[in-house]
Amino acid sequence: MRTFGSKPTARARRLAAALALALVAAGCGAMPPQAPLRQAQKLNSATGGIAFACGQAFQLTEFGGEHGPGLAALDAKAAQSAHKLRRVAARNPSWIYQGETVAEIAAAGARKLRGCGLHGAAHVLTR
Secondary structure, three states: OOOOOOOOOOHHHHHHHHHHHHHHOOOOOOOOOEOOOOOOOOOHHHHHHHHHHHHHHHHOOOOOOOHHHHHHHHHHHHHHHHHHHHHHHOOOOEEOOOOHHHHOOOOOOHHHHHHHHOHHHHHHOOO
16 A cells, blocks of 8 residues: 555556556647647648738728739639638538638638639639
């Protein structure tokens, strides 16, 4: 019997280490249906790219004049982010990321892209 102040046995130390390792391992990674870390990072990058492109498009079209070439460049850049989002959605549209399913995020991204005039990128998400 172990008393207060006595040293733990080697078996008790191994058991404690195994328990600590199990607790650490259980805390690693997203719990289903959360998007796994690598996919969540891609979603973060894709949604950030879409938001940035839309912000740039709104600034570009704020004033009169020819916007075609500038919008085309932004549309192409936003399409890269849309493709990234679409690839994650194709893997598992029911994954949860920041409280929404990936399918909902893709649909919202398409609406946002259409709303800011980046229709080519929006089409990537609606195919």
